[in-house]
Structures are given as C-alpha cells and as structure tokens.
C-alpha cells in the first residue's frame with residue numbers, strides 16, 4: 001500500500017486529491033494547521049473524513065520541525081505540497097505571510113524531505129500566476145515568468161526551490177504549474193464560486209445584486225477534480241519535471257457570469273463600460289451584476305491561457321470538462337445548498 005502526505009488537505013485541491021488517492025488504494029495522511037474554527041466540510045462531502053485509510057496530522061508548513069515530524073510519522077512515498085495562502089487579492093494585503101507560507105514553507109518541506117528521506121517523491125503546487133504579465137501566448141513550460149502579485153512572486157520561489165532540490169540533491173520534485181481550477185468546493189472568495197453562489201442566491205431571491213471587479217480579466221478555467229489526477233500522474237512519471245495543467249481555453253469574467261446566470265435560468269444583458277458596466281436581467285431590467293472598484297487589484301493579470309501539451313504527451317493527462325459544464329455544475333450545486341440552507345432557516 002503506497003503512502004502519501006498531503007499538505008493543505010482541507011482546501012479544494014487537498015480534498016479532491018485525497019479522495020483520488022484513497023480511490024487508488026493509498027494510505028493518506030492529511031496535514032492541517034489548527035484553527036479556531038474547523039474547516040472539514042470538503043473532506044466530509046467527499047467521504048474522506050472518517051475513511052479507514054485517512055488520518056490527519058497537525059502540521060505547519062513554515063516550521064521545519066513540524067515538517068520533519070509529519071514526514072517521520074507518515075513515512076510517505078509521495079508528498080503533495082498544496083498548503084498555502086492561495087488568494088491573490090489577499091497577498092497584496094498580507095505579502096509577508098504569503099511569502100512565509102508559499103515560498104519559505106515550500107522550502108522547509110523540501111529541506112525536511114532531504115533530511116528525512118530523499119527518496120520521497122514531491123509534488124510542488126506552482127501556479128499560472130507566475131506568468132503574470134504574460135510573455136508568450138499560450139503559456140508553455142518555456143515561457144518566461146513575470147509575476148504581478150506577492151502571491152505570484154512567492155510561488156515562483158517555491159517553484160525554483162523544487163527545481164533546485166531536483167538538480168542539487170537528485171530529489172524527485174515535480175512542479176505543477178496549474179492554471180485556474182474550480183469546482184463546487186471552491187472557496188466563495190474566488191471569482192468563479194462568488195459568481196455561481198451569487199447567481200444561485202439571486203435566483204432563489206436571497207440576494208439582490210452581485211458586485212464584481214475586473215470583468216475583462218480572462219482565465220483558463222478547468223475542473224479541479226480532473227487536475228488532481230494530473231498531480232498524481234506527475235509523481236508516477238519516470239523523471240521529475242515541470243508540467244503545465246490547463247485547458248487551453250480562456251474566458252472573461254463577464255462571460256463566466258453570463259454562463260452562470262444562464263445556468264440559473266436568468267439571461268443577462270450587459271451595458272455601460274468600466275466601473276459603470278452593468279449586467280441586467282433581460283426580463284425585468286433589474287441590475288443583477290455591478291462593478292465595485294474595491295474588487296480591482298493594485299496590478300492585474302489580464303489574461304492567462306495555458307498549453308497542456310507536455311502533460312498530454314508525457315503523462316497522458318487530458319482535461320475534458322468545458323467551462324460551460326463547469327459553470328453549470330457549480331451553479332447547480334449552489335442552488336441545492338442554498339435552497340437547503342433556506343429551508344433549514346425557515
């Protein structure tokens with residue numbers, strides 16, 4: 001039975017990956033940092049919490065001793081580093097914390113692997129945010145990096161640390177440069193889930209209007225449930241390397257909102273521009289989506305579009321969920337959850 005240690009197990013990717021590994025017969029240890037309110041809803045929803053082959057390990061990525069302790073307890077064949085401060089907007093407000101977790105934390109984990117057992121295979125969660133102000137289209141593993149946020153800068157440090165430990169110590173450390181990947185388990189602060197939740201709540205009469213920032217930003221959005229399989233495949237390859245996981249299709253925030261509202265049976269008509277742009281209900285003319293400049297960022301990543309060609313050729317990884325299917329899946333899940341919440345409240 002293979003053993004895996006997953007950091008950041010309570011997040012969207014941690015939950016999907018752990019489910020994936022359990023389905024493949026792994027014994028999985030999930031690292032989580034104690035907080036005053038527990039955050040296990042994703043693990044409960046996927047049937048991970050309480051599974052015979054799953055255990056939690058209390059763990060702090062930024063603490064070398066904690067990393068060594070976790071690896072000594074779990075004795076893993078594979079480590080997946082998914083822990084981090086993953087919200088780009090917050091990284092502008094908490095840049096040092098972001099760097100401590102996503103940059104230095106990644107290094108501390110690699111260092112612990114080197115000390116405890118250099119034969120452990122490591123997956124480092126890198127990010128398309130490292131491409132930032134993009135230097136090529138579509139972005140490939142050869143595209144130069146140009147991060148535009150403290151988050152992107154921190155992720156770049158983690159990425160190069162993985163490459164460096166591969167080259168310096170022969171550690172099997174693969175870096176997955178993942179483009180945006182979403183699901184019904186996404187946190188509500190990220191734009192896709194904010195929109196799917198807003199569309200569902202407006203449909204159910206629980207909310208009047210949805211406030212967004214930059215509607216022109218384009219992202220390459222895929223389904224997180226498929227991306228975790230790409231992570232796993234990276235650690236089954238003959239050689240460690242850097243791989244992009246993306247769909248190769250980019251969509252604007254505006255178009256994603258249009259699709260989500262359509263999935264909630266509401267047609268949006270857009271008018272105006274800049275901060276005055278409005279998405280109105282085609283039947284009533286009511287403004288349902290408006291712009292709040294507070295949701296704009298000090299520096300924006302306008303467009304991310306990745307090529308998954310290397311992952312397809314070398315790992316056999318191919319995403320199949322379209323952005324239309326993704327938006328529908330997310331809205332349908334939010335309609336059910338919000339309706340259940342409404343019934344419980346009444």
Ligand SMILES: C[C@H]1O[C@H](OP(=O)(O)OP(=O)(O)OC[C@H]2O[C@@H](n3cnc4c(=O)[nH]c(N)nc43)[C@H](O)[C@@H]2O)[C@@H](O)[C@@H](O)C1=O
Pocket residue numbers: 086087088089126127128129178179180181189190191192194211212213214215217218219253295296297300301
């Ligand atoms: C690859 C990368 O992917 C994610 O980072 P992100 O792309 O920043 O994700 P997001 O959903 O916060 O923003 C997407 C776009 O949408 C724009 N946008 C407009 N209006 C709102 C708005 O109201 N809220 C938010 N959050 N964004 C908005 C926003 O300005 C940006 O252009 C993380 O998983 C990250 O961990 C990661 O690695």
